[in-house]
Amino acid sequence: MTDVRPSDSVVSKLFRSEQGGHEQVVLCQDRDSGLKAVIAIHSTALGPALGGTRFFPYASDEAAVEDALNLARGMSYKNALAGLDHGGGKAVIIGDPAVDKTPELLRAYGRFVASLGGRYVTACDVGTYVADMDVIAAENPWTTGRSPENGGAGDSSVLTAYGVFQGMRASAQVRWGDPTLRGRRVGIAGVGKVGHHLVEHLLADGAIVVITDVRAEAVERIRTAHPEVAAAATTEALISADLDVYAPCALGGALNDTSVRNLTASIVCGAANNQLAHPGVEKDLADHGILYAPDYVVNAGGVIQVADELHGFDFDRAKAKATKIFDTTLAIFERAAADGIPPAAAADRLAEQRMADRTPAESWLRPSVD
Numbered sequence: 001m002t003d004v005r006p007s008d009s010v011v012s013k014l015f016r017s018e019q020g021g022h023e024q025v026v027l028c029q030d031r032d033s034g035l036k037a038v039i040a041i042h043s044t045a046l047g048p049a050l051g052g053t054r055f056f057p058y059a060s061d062e063a064a065v066e067d068a069l070n071l072a073r074g075m076s077y078k079n080a081l082a083g084l085d086h087g088g089g090k091a092v093i094i095g096d097p098a099v100d101k102t103p104e105l106l107r108a109y110g111r112f113v114a115s116l117g118g119r120y121v122t123a124c125d126v127g128t129y130v131a132d133m134d135v136i137a138a139e140n141p142w143t144t145g146r147s148p149e150n151g152g153a154g155d156s157s158v159l160t161a162y163g164v165f166q167g168m169r170a171s172a173q174v175r176w177g178d179p180t181l182r183g184r185r186v187g188i189a190g191v192g193k194v195g196h197h198l199v200e201h202l203l204a205d206g207a208i209v210v211i212t213d214v215r216a217e218a219v220e221r222i223r224t225a226h227p228e229v230a231a232a233a234t235t236e237a238l239i240s241a242d243l244d245v246y247a248p249c250a251l252g253g254a255l256n257d258t259s260v261r262n263l264t265a266s267i268v269c270g271a272a273n274n275q276l277a278h279p280g281v282e283k284d285l286a287d288h289g290i291l292y293a294p295d296y297v298v299n300a301g302g303v304i305q306v307a308d309e310l311h312g313f314d315f316d317r318a319k320a321k322a323t324k325i326f327d328t329t330l331a332i333f334e335r336a337a338a339d340g341i342p343p344a345a346a347a348d349r350l351a352e353q354r355m356a357d358r359t360p361a362e363s364w365l366r367p368s369v370d
């Protein structure tokens with residue numbers, strides 16, 4: 001028997017700790033394929049739980065459960081503010097995707113998703129791709145992130161970048177009274193799938209764009225297409241350059257004590273998940289006069305896109321929903337000002353309010369949000 005102290009146990013996390021509040025956690029095992037997975041449903045208050053499947057070689061089964069619980073909770077907040085009729089859920093498959101991922105394992109996982117009868121809708125996440133979703137979808141109708149040939153929407157980074165751009169326009173409206181980045185210097189750290197689409201939106205809007213990436217070829221690809229785009233050698237050099245807006249579009253934890261101190265930008269708005277390195281950074285940003293557009297709000301274009309697949313994917317309809325990220329971001333800044341709290345805290349309050357009221361998408365975020 002595993003030596004787990006009561007305070008560390010899964011049951012304790014689920015029912016008693018600050019992780020608590022989840023509706024359902026399913027531990028899945030298929031001995032034939034070697035599948036070990038955790039499906040966590042945080043909330044179905046607004047509709048079926050929606051969130052991706054992470055495939056990762058966790059250090060322990062406990063760590064996998066903890067990650068699933070955390071990620072599922074985050075999806076409840078994200079989906080609520082994305083204006084979707086979905087609650088939050090997430091799944092993790094324990095293992096090294098490069099070694100353990102087989103069609104048999106994915107199909108077995110798909111049958112577990114099916115067993116939930118639609119309470120959980122899955123999608124791609126770290127370690128899973130569109131081709132994997134096509135396999136999982138063979139076992140259930142609650143799999144999104146599929147290929148266009150299989151009724152899916154394909155690459156979600158297109159609408160993610162578009163949504164970040166809408167969040168940035170809303171930030172500009174609040175900071176400078178005009179919803180445009182024209183003539184502003186915008187620094188993008190990470191020009192991968194999302195970052196390179198964001199460059200296009202910004203250039204079309206008349207912004208001055210500076211980029212950086214640890215992959216030289218990612219920088220070159222953009223500079224070849226747009227020689228007017230400048231490059232900084234490192235993220236550290238970028239954030240202390242003369243910027244109006246900083247857009248973290250690489251990994252999490254971009255906003256920490258050092259980066260906040262060195263930032264010259266007065267707006268932070270980017271695609272990266274979990275930008276705040278630790279609790280309290282959101283207050284530091286506010287104290288430094290930096291307007292922070294909460295990451296999970298402005299990067300919701302991807303989840304908006306996959307949610308649309310359940311209704312037969314329509315790009316224009318999904319794009320129209322992603323356009324509302326502009327209004328949501330404005331509403332968050334208004335709430336933050338009204339309540340005297342940082343925007344990240346205001347976002348959480350708005351999400352909690354929508355979940356508590358079980359407000360359907362069609363009547364949420366009319367001109368007045370209070």
Ligand SMILES: NC(=O)c1ccc[n+]([C@@H]2O[C@H](COP(=O)([O-])OP(=O)(O)OC[C@H]3O[C@@H](n4cnc5c(N)ncnc54)[C@H](O)[C@@H]3O)[C@@H](O)[C@H]2O)c1
Pocket residue numbers: 156157158160189190191192193194195212213214215218235249250251252271272273299300302
């Ligand atoms: N793709 C989506 O639809 C989506 C949706 C929501 C959130 N996000 C988040 O947005 C971020 C970017 O996603 P993506 O799909 O573009 O990923 P990606 O892997 O395509 O791009 C990330 C880029 O960041 C670069 N990078 C890594 N470390 C760096 C560093 N220290 N400094 C500078 N550059 C660095 C990489 O080389 C890569 O080019 C991630 O945090 C992701 O979780 C993406």
